[in-house]
Amino acid sequence: MSGPHVIRGSVSLPEAELMWRFSRSSGPGGQHVNTSDSQVELRFDLARTDALPQVWKERALERLAGRLVDGGVVVVRASEHRSQWRNRETAAVRLASLLAEATAPPPKQRRATKIPRGINERRLREKKQRGETKRGRTGRDWT
DSSP: OOSOEEEETTEEEOGGGEEEEEEOOOSOOOTTGGGOOOEEEEEEETTTOSSSOHHHHHHHHHHTTTTOBTTTEEEEEEOSSSSHHHHHHHHHHHHHHHHHHHTSOOOOOOOOOOOOHHHHHHHHHHHHHHHHHHHTTSGGGOO
């Protein structure tokens, strides 16, 4: 593995809290495929972790409620690559980005602003000009 997987800032996933499981990948085979466990399942107990600040943990539990299994465990699978090591990297990066997105602060509220009067007047003036141009195209005077 390539070191700790940073979620955001100085917060990273502790390797001790990651639970790995390996199995055979599905799909077409070939030599070596039927004997190698290259599919990776990564489990992270979000409900019981102490690695995340309490606010982040509550936010992530709320946002990932539909993905959680066994009372607060996040499961990520990876089987795109033929090597187990690359699938482990992929799963860890996927879990880190999922947690980073789930723990992100909510976006700021949009403050409604009033349209300046000059912009509205200019828009109406341009509409009137466009209408005059179109009205001048009628064929009444073309005889």
